[in-house]
Amino acid sequence: MINAIRLTCILGGLWTLTACQPADQPESSSSPAVLQTTEKQQPVSQTIGFNKAWQFKKSKDDVLPEDIKGDWENVSLPHTPQLEPEVVNDQWQGTAWYQKSFNMPEDWTDKEVLIRFEAAMNSAQIWLNNEKVGEHLGGYLPFTLDLTPFLTPGENLLRVKLDNRDNPVTGPKPLHLLDFNTYGGLYRDVNLLVKDKLMITDEMLAQEVAGGGVFVTYPRVSEDEALVNVKTQIANHYNEAKTFRLTQSLSFNGKTLATETESYQLSAGSDKHFEQTLSVNAPALWSPDSPSLYTLTTTLSREGQVTETQTRKIGIREFAFNDKHELLINGKKTFLRGVNRHQEYPFTGYATSAQADYRDAVKIKSAGFDYVRLSHYPHSQAFMEAADELGLVLLDAVLGWQYYNSDPAFEAHIVQSCEDLIRRDRNYASVIAWECSLNESDMPDAFIATLSDTVHRHFPGAFSAGWEYGYDIFVQARQHRLQHYETPGQPYIVSEYGDWEYYAQNAGLNQDSWQNLKEDERTSRQLLNSGEQRLLQQALNLQEAHNDNFTVPAFADGYWVMFDYNRGYSDDIESSGIMSIYRQPKYSYYFYRSQRDADQLDARYDSGPMVYVASDWQPDSSTQVRVFSNAQEVALYLNDKLVAKQQPDNTPLTAHLAHPPFTFDVGQFEAGTLRAEAIIDNAVVADHSVTTALNATGIRLNIDESGVAPATGVNDKVFVYAQLVDDKGNPVFANNITLSATVEGDIKLLNQSPVVTARGEGALLLEIGDTLKGATVTVSGKNLKPATLTF
Incomplete structure (x- = not known):
């Protein structure tokens, strides 16, 4: 040198x-005038987006690329091999092929050409011009191949073979025993990297x-x-x-x-x-x-x-721990209120978009969370970037769930996954630690030591995390804590809480056995259409569990889970989310939102003073009305008459909460409007109302923009919500009303199941094409005035 x-x-x-x-x-x-140079400014190297103009087809396992026959489907990425129904009870698994033709310009002859796949589920083999150029095992992390020796001047044909069937080396478990779905396809970006030598x-x-x-x-x-x-x-x-x-x-x-x-x-x-x-x-x-x-x-x-x-x-920052194992962010003691996230969308599985991931992050931050455990696998770089921008601390994890294989190939693959996870994500400000651990899996001590050491070697000074002792940070679910808690002598995260302990009596590691289930109305697993009483019970469970987490020396907790999701082992939707699988809020969403202080303001997500009346206010509604707010006082009115103005609840279930709920005794039901006003320093700072609705006569359409508008040309996935309303425009909370939807323009309706209302709202998932010019969606229903949304 x-x-x-x-x-x-x-x-x-x-x-x-x-x-x-x-x-x-x-x-x-944006640079001072003095920052000048005489050098040429157009870089020789370039990154070329490679998501467009692919072809796709399913095939038998033993077919070679040169033997593929039949028609191909024209697709663009991100792509899923099969659109699934709302309840995924038979997820597609098998062999799928992708192919793409491209020309090699003359000026590439003195360059090096790499191709980078951000994710390919699960076992991938790649051919260029019918010559095999590489392979990769594992469906969640990137891999890069050097195409330079295999390129020819003029047209080249790239082919990718994917196999997403159960694999004992990658795990995490056979799909029919798995608590989530793994889906398939080239579901993240592919880029061509043309580089100078x-x-x-x-x-x-x-x-x-x-x-x-x-x-x-x-x-x-x-x-x-x-x-x-x-x-x-x-x-x-x-x-x-x-x-x-x-x-x-x-x-x-x-x-x-x-x-x-x-x-x-x-x-x-x-x-x-x-x-x-x-x-x-x-x-x-x-x-x-x-x-x-x-x-x-x-x-x-x-x-x-x-x-x-x-x-x-x-982001310039420092994560550290004091001698009490409390978290210090830039020297300031911090408790992280958080949640777990699964990345799937209805129908499309993992094949979402960067914009969809950003909207998820906005929803999580809006819900009052500052921390996300990326369960139980690496999430997209788009979500990581959104977390950096919005201020979500992340616990980054390798794939793993209740499965360990003593085969040395399995252990080697997990170690490799840990290394690759760190390589991909080490520059993100949001990552606090690396969960190079197989979640809820009995691992040998030597393997735990190897994984923790892998974190330290590949990122000196970083923290490892795992659900067994032997890592820098101990992560433990509340259901396990209730069975066998010992005061930890190291930094400690409540990894999961609020679901399993209210669902099953046992705290074992064979979750698919479903032993000793509790009554449905007592659990936290409540769909959006479960009714007011059960949604209130879910919120109460979460309140109790979150309050209890402050009795242990944890520096963070993560509710299970943010969004409802599908499971390989069950023919129903796991419904403990504080939002539906369509990202619609339940009452519990507003409980968590109320836990963020009113003086924290950010225009990028819902923040500041808030109040929410957790009631549908129908004849069968509870007259013990629960209100969530981060204000000092709340005044509740029924038909403009003051019911009461009071301070937050003060019970053992609220003793440790930042902002306990407010419970009002209305006495008896009276049709009309409940209105809550949030009061800070004797001033009304927010309000919310709910009105007893009449019969539904129409539909109101809203598009989910959550921080970013629908994007063209990137296969963006966007929710449109169809809310039932009465003649006065009041929301009607009727369940199971079937709606019909049609679209025009360069957009596609992805719903593979009938659109029915939950709490009065139907949800549509749209894929945005290359233009929104002339794009409309129309929703109608029996005895309902249709509604049209124009983009």
Whole structure:
């Protein structure tokens, strides 16, 4: 290495810029005029989206690519092999093929061409021009292949064979015994990476320990100063040594704060890691309440030309624990109220979109949560990015659920999954720890030690987490705690709570056995159409369990679960979600929302003062009316007459809650309007009302935009809700009313089951095409005035 030039530029604090001239920084409207260069600005390397113009078909297992016959279906990604019914009682498993033709331009002849699959379920084999170029096992993490030796000038044919049947090496369990569904297909993005032969390596292809690609860490984090260390692996595939310049540039809100440029030389056919450190004065630190993100731009140039540029969002923050095992985020003691998430959508399974994942994150944050356990497998990078932006702390997990295989191939695959998970997600600010653990699976002590050590080797200083002792962080479900609790001597998360302990008497690890089930009306598993009484019982269960979690020294808890979901072992929907599988809120959603303080405000999600009347206010409704609010007082009115103004409930079930509910004794039912007003410092800051509805006569349509509008050209999946209303426009909460839906334009209705109302609302799932021009959806029903929504 020749360290001939070292130009370090530190640009003041967040609001002060000092002149500096980094040689490889391109001029832009957001950069000071002094940041100029004479180098060419169009990078030689490029990333090409490869989601369009695929063909798909199912086939027998033993077919070779050259023997595939018959018609192919034209598809684009993300894609699922089969649209499933609302209740997935026979998920498709088998062999599926994808193929795509593309041309190799002449200017690729001196480049290297890689292909990166973000996920392919579950066992993948890849051919280019009928020559096998690689394979990958595991359906949740990326893999990258080098296509360069197999490309030919002109047209090339790429073929991918996927097998999503049960696999003893990947686990997690045979589908008919599994608590969730795994689905199939190329359900995340595919990209072609065209690179100069002097390149920033792809971290998945490089397979380095604590390296490959770009790896960002923070050796020092304080309110006064932070150090940002950037470790970049460069590979030189030329047959001669190359001198190059590597530049790291850090900006915030469009203002460049620091840059560092160094010149190096790399011998032919070699690769090496280079570390550069940037200093930031008075940094804006990332936290759940203030998720500040910086833009880090990594620029590689040689011979006066920019050859590759990578840009990523990073958050400067520190997760640490004190001697009481309390969590400190940037030195501040923090309790994380959280939830578990399954990523599936109805009908399409895992094949959603980046926009759909963002809407999920907005819903989770709006519900009052600051932490998500990604159960029980790696979720999409789009969700990770949304968590970074919105301020959701994540517990990142490998695939695993009540299954261990002593075969060395199984253990090796889990270790490899742990390594790849860290490679993919190590730069996300939101990740607090790595759950390289098989959830609720009896693992040998030596294997636990190997997994925890894998975390430490591939991310020095990071925390491992697991449900058995031997990890840095112990995660334990409340149902297990109630059976055999010992005060932990290490940082502790309540991994799950609020469902199983109210559903079954046993706390065993064979969940599909369903032993000693409790009465339906007592459980937390209540569909949106279960009725007011059962939805209130669900909310009460969650309140009791969440309150109880504060009696143990946990620094976080995660309710099970955010959204209802399907299960391989059961022909019904697991309904303990605080939202339906269609992302419609139940009463319990508002309980959690009320736990966020009223003074926390963010325009990107529902926040601030809130109040919600948890009643349908019908003749059979409870006259003990429960109201959720984060206010000091609530006043309840019935038909504009004050029922009472009171402070929150004060009972053993509310003793530890941030904001207990308010229970009002209305006396007797009287048709009309219940209106609640939230009061802080003697001022009304929010209100909510519910009215006794008449018979439904019409429909009101709403599109779910949750932070992002429907997007074209990316196979976006969007919910449209059809709410029954009476003549006065009041919501009607009638269940099981069948609705009909039609669409026009470049959109597709994905529902594979009849649209019926739950709590008065039907849900449609639409796939957005390449344009919304002329796109409409119309919903009708018997004796109901139809409604049309125009995009």
